[in-house]
Amino acid sequence: MNRFEVITPADLASASRLLAQDGHVAFAGGVDVVDLMKQGIVSPTALVNLKGLKELGGIEVRPSGELRLGATAKLSEVAEHPAIRARFTAIAEAASETATPQIRNLATVGGNLLQRPRCWYFRNPDVNCLKKSGDKCYAFGGLNRYHAILGGDPAFIVHPSNLAPALIAMRASATIVGPAGEHTIELEKFFTLPTVDPKRENSLKPGEIITEVIVPAPSASVSSHYLEAREKQSFDWPLVSVAIALDRAPGEKTIRDARVVMGAVAPVPWRSHEAEAALKGGPLDEPRARAAAKAALKGAQPMTDNAYKVVMAKVIVRRAIMSAAGLEAA
Incomplete structure (x- = not known):
């Protein structure tokens, strides 16, 4: 693992400016980022600590009935929240199925959505696969027990998020802040297929940060x-x-x-x-x-x-x- 510094920005605008720089990587819970660093997949010069930014935290069920999940809200908080369990049941169930209790106490909503594929070819530093600027996906014709059966061509990874299917089923949107300002995108449209770019899994641009996920109030039916x-x-x-x-x-x-x-x-x-x-x-x-x-x-x-x-x-x-x-x- 290379030497790196940890930077704690004073505010969201500072965090965005830092993350627009090459070699700067965001972390909050840090579960996947640390794995990627240990595996030699990423070698950041700086980790930008988002944990202290109040704009990214918290869980709120608003008077309108819509649910706000801050990007740094813990998965354990989502799984155990009484209102989420009662009215947004699939979301609480998905959060509760993620990893172990110890990891759920550390992992965040944003981190779960942004984690990288668990494909053993991608995670192997000695394999230059299509997702790492290589010229082929080794799962095709290789060891593919855990790989895609839908939408895979040309890269056959599967998206590892437990939370994303439940949020999309409940019509969630993500709020994103970056150098160009703030915008909202339906979570279903946030994730991108390998036909768009095999090296990435979502539409997040340099310097952009997911600040919150908004789930509209479901009807009683x-x-x-x-x-x-x-x-x-x-x-x-x-x-x-x-x-x-x-x-x-x-x-x-x-x-x-x-x-x-x-x-x-x-x-x-x-x-x-x-x-x-x-x-x-x-x-x-x-x-x-x-x-x-x-x-x-x-x-x-x-x-x-x-x-x-x-x-x-x-x-x-x-x-x-x-x-x-x-x-x-x-």
Whole structure:
């Protein structure tokens, strides 16, 4: 690991100016940044400490009912917040499934959204893969058990965030501050596919900082659920995850609207419009949930070692839909 300095900026504007400089990297919880440094993937000359900036902290449920998550809010705070658990259930469930209790007490909302892929080729300092300015993705034709089955070409990483699918399912937006000022972007549009640029996973530019995530108030008729499958029930990243948000007419079973967002199957949190269309306009039951799960994986293109993900994802999506509706899944 190279020598570096730690800089604690006085305010958000100073932090933005520092992060616009080459070799300056942001950290708050520091979980992924430290890993990347140890693995030789990044070699910053300076770490810009964001932990003390009050604009980035806190959790608030506003009088309007919308939820504000500061970028440096801890995942443990999100998982345990009573109002989030009651009204934004999928978000609390996703936060509670992340890593271990010790890491959740350190890791932040912004860090979870911005963490880099866990692909073993990308994380190997001796492999110059496509994401590190190389000319190929070694997962294609290589060891690809944990890689993408949707949207992967030309880089077959999967996005590792637990929180992102749940936030997108609940229609979240991110507020971003940078050299050009402040703007807001739908979180679904914040993440970018490798066809845009294989070396990055989001649209954040030099000097830009996520300050907060805003989730609009769900109506009383909306229910949500997050579910994932992983190899180990202790600390592990999901093999497949899904977040579901369902809007049912009060007193009726008909699905008026639905959001289905999968994780760990694509280079971005993968929203399935096909699954949503299969759910809308009718009463929810096991056959409809099964049809939606099948539609969610219609375009899947597994590689040599990860076809199991297609089967697993169908099961996880179906079960999550049923659970979001308060029904027992087979």
